[in-house]
Amino acid sequence: MELTGPIELTDHRYGKAENRIVRIWRQTARHEIRDVNVSTVLRGDFADAYVAGDQRKVLPTDTQKQTAYAYAKQPGLQAIEDYALALAGHFVDDVEPVTSARVEVDEYAWQRVSVDGREHEHTWVRQGSEVRTAAVTVAGTGAERQAWVIGGMKDLTILKSTGSEFADFLSDEFTVLAPTHDRMLATSLAVQWRFAGTTDIAWDEVYAGVRARLVETFATHHSKALQQTLFEMGKAALTAYPVLAEIRLAAPNKHHFDYDLGRFGLENNGEVYYAADRPYGLIHATVQRADAPEAGPAWLP
Template identity: 50%
Template sequence: MAVVLGPNRYGKAETRVVRVAREGEVHHLKDCTVSIALSGAMEAVHLAGDNAAVLPTDSQKNTVYAFAREHGIGEIEEFALLLARHFVDSQQAVHHARVAIDEHAWVRRGPHSFVRDGTEVRTCLVHHDRDGTSSVVSGLRDLVLLNSTGSEFHGFATDRYTTLAPATDRVLATAVTAGWRHAGPGTGSSADSYASSYADSYTGARECLLEAFAGTHSLSLQQTLYAMGRRVLERRPELCEVRLALPNRHHFLVDLAPFGLDNPGEVYYAADRPYGLIEGTVLDDAAPPAGPAWD
């Protein structure tokens, strides 16, 4: 049996960086978690303990902070591309860089006062290769949605263990994790203009998700997932693929009969686990191959 080194990468995970842009009395806040992974000609460090090709993960962390100061943090996709290109261009042994950024939202309450905006997190994942090819996946997680009616679930398969009753009117709730792949950038920085504005793209895609969730009379969460992904691709031509993970946050009617009370669909127990998890991809069939974009 021959033992060989397989795919590998290393980097600094979850560097927290907060950037305050001070414009007189009005301040702007960016709160991000940055994770970096580098790969390339790293065989020697694994096989012989030779660290010559290894840029310390502490240096990667410091780069995040220095770039936040020197370049600021605008759209997280742009900051991720800046970092990824830097590591590939500056380190001969690095052939591929992966940068993932979570942005934690704050709502302005004054010129320099902010309140944390719930649990929703904006996300991006960037890959950049030595040949200049980049891929960008934007998205979000923990976007909590609920329809109090307009949802059904019946006609499903049954077996000897099925106890679930068919439902013609139920609460449909979920915490959306979504990612959408940009058809650009492709090769080189000039392709970045294809996405035109990551901020506009993010706002538009998010609104499409909200509209489709609210506007779909759902016969299953799978049907809703497809409607959400389809709406994004129909409205946002700069995007070519949407991946969604929708946990079914079950709401069960509470039996109030022991207390002499009826319950005409008004009082529910919100269960946190176990839950159904619906995952799926919706894509333009003419989309370029995803490559490592989602990894």
């Protein structure tokens, strides 16, 4: 099939990715830290830059960077959802050609170090591999103004050494996998939750609470498959937090294979595993409230 129609610019967007910002709050001797990676994306009336090389409506990505740093000072950087709402709102409100702005933030956690059993006032170590995330979209001005907030986490690596099985599955001519009723289950979770609204939300509290529900459910739910575990995790989070409309979970099945030690006259009853890199199963689930408001552009990158 050959096409002959005119060639046109359709979707386009641009921004500044991976602004690494550290914010220290030092009003008292006990400092606080927020360590983030911020990316901004603008949509709007920028076609002339693409089609004609005319930058008159293009706010430089360098300016977006400066603004991201300035907003870390004022209004300031506390909960990343609030920061992202303020920054995205600024681009839409104050920069004429911008019709919508998306701000994505990764936050790295730090833990205060302990000295003589007491928390130190200005020293921390990086905590865990997990990263808290936010993705905020603001579109329209005045009465048309709308906003969407997605919270989340990624790279939470979690493992259980029993309480997981995988059996009674569909077989075809390429199926050689043996069913198992006791296996190790490990994954590195990437989860995002969409809030029903954008105001009066205790962002940090919801983050901590959802994380706790996810982890507890993974631990205590007897798993017949990673699919089931993910669904139960999502359900537990939504049940606990009615401010959430939807939760999306992506989980690689980080395979741990029982190592064959029988060849050497050794028993291996779930004791020695080979932790494989690739390939890995990859399971996705979306769990949603039936009365969730429309997602609109919330999931658009």
